[in-house]
Amino acid sequence: MQDYPTTYTTPLIKLDRTSRQLGLDVYAKLEYTQPTGSHxxxxxxxxxxxxxxxxxxxxxxxxxxxxxxxxxxxxxxxxxxxxxxxxxxxxxxxxxxxxxxxxxxxxxxxxxxxxxxxxxxxxxxxxxxxANPGRNFKKIEGDSTIAVEIAAQLDEEPSRVIIPTNNGTLYAGIWQGFTKTKYRPKLIGATAPTTKLADSIAGFTKLDEKELNKALNESKGTLIEVSDDETLNATKQLYRENIPCEPASATTLAALQKLHKTDKPTVLIITGTAMRFSATLAKVMTK
Ligand SMILES: Cc1ncc(COP(=O)(O)O)c(C=O)c1O
Missing domain, CATH: 3.40.50.1100 (Rossmann fold)
Structure with missing residues (x-):
């Protein structure tokens, strides 16, 4: 292998406008800054x-x-x-x-x-x-570093971390990562089984179902399904925060809008950039 690190640390930023509007502290973990544009x-x-x-x-x-x-x-x-x-x-x-x-x-x-x-x-x-989900546990290990970074970047324990979910690999990985830290936030998987917009998570395919279920149980987490209208609005809201993410990533904000307020911060995992996909970008920009 060439001389690359196996992990790149991504920024964790506060979403000021969204935090003000929702009356709670909302942070975004910018996984879309990874080399090929996703976690x-x-x-x-x-x-x-x-x-x-x-x-x-x-x-x-x-x-x-x-x-x-x-x-x-x-x-x-x-x-x-x-x-x-x-x-x-x-x-x-x-x-x-x-x-x-x-x-x-x-x-x-x-x-x-x-x-x-x-x-x-x-x-x-x-x-x-x-290299398939459900068969290669290096994937979960790779994603676990996201949680370890969040624990190092955020002074306060988040009450919840919201994760766009399809196979469940990312969800399971983030849970595995938190178990190595002092933080135990509630993990919320945002899903969009029948979506025509958030194609990266369409179907809720659960190829990593066993690990997803284990992580859901252990983290006392939940899944929240969001509609395409909710995802479209959330995508636009994230664009206004200067975050041009895929609609799949914006399902996290759509899910947060269905939840009650908490005193402790919420972290959204912004998994993929929209800047590689002109047709998907146009779906958001023209509506
Ligand atoms: C942009 C984006 N977000 C979230 C996910 C969900 O990850 P997982 O399939 O591990 O649940 C994917 C999966 O392809 C993705 O491409």
């Missing part, structure tokens, strides 16, 4: 190091976009061949980006779970590193 780099960098140290030449993942974009980039520059399995309903602009990053694209099925099944069958027939 997935934390998972990828751990896995690339693991794959190379075990002598693999190829790596495969099923993904709705950001994990594939991240894995394609870091595979290419580290000399690994990357196979991306994804379904026919993911936005064209994400497919273009994955292709531009040199991955071999396997378009299969109508949803992530179907792409995942095909990916596993392919891995079983070849000597390929498995």
């Amino acid at each position: 997935k780099d934390r998972e990828t960098l751990m896995m690339i190091q693991d794959a190379l140290s075990h002598g693999y030449r190829e790596i495969a993942i099923a993904s709705t976009g950001n994990a594939a974009i991240s894995l394609s980039f870091f595979s290419k520059i580290n000399g690994l061949k990357c196979h991306v399995f994804t379904h026919r309903n993911i936005p064209r602009e994400k497919l273009e980006l994955i292709k531009a990053l040199g991955a071999e694209l396997h378009l299969t099925g109508d949803n992530l779970r179907q792409a995942f099944q095909t990916c596993i069958e392919y891995i079983n027939q070849h000597d390929i590193y498995d």
Whole structure:
């Protein structure tokens, strides 16, 4: 592996306007400042190091976009061949980006779970590193560093941390991270199973279901489902805070708007930048 760190620390900033409007302290953990624009780099960098140290030449993942974009980039520059399995309903602009990053694209099925099944069958027939959620715990380990950073960046224990959730890997990782710190916030997973806007978390696929359920139990956490109208408003609100994030990330603010006030701060995990996806940006900017 080239001489890269396996983790990049991201900023934690206070959202002044939103805090004033909601009457509580709201912070945003800016995961969208990672090298390829999403928290997935934390998972990828751990896995690339693991794959190379075990002598693999190829790596495969099923993904709705950001994990594939991240894995394609870091595979290419580290000399690994990357196979991306994804379904026919993911936005064209994400497919273009994955292709531009040199991955071999396997378009299969109508949803992530179907792409995942095909990916596993392919891995079983070849000597390929498995980078899939629910099968590779380096991903959870990578995401756990987010919580360790929050504990170092925030003087006060947050009452809750809100996490956009699809497979549950990120949620499980953040919980694992907090168990290594003195903070035990309530973890809230924001979901959008039927969304047409927050495509990165569409379906609530739960490929890491076992770890998600364990983390939900241990953290006494909950899941909150949000609608596309709520997500659109929250995305615009975050743009006004100078945070051009993906709608999937703004589900955190949409979920917060359904919760009661607390004295202690709330942290939103802003997972992905919108600045790579012109069609998705236009959906928000033109409404
Ligand atoms: C931008 C963004 N936010 C949140 C998530 C949810 O992460 P997880 O699938 O680990 O629950 C994803 C997953 O792809 C994502 O791309």
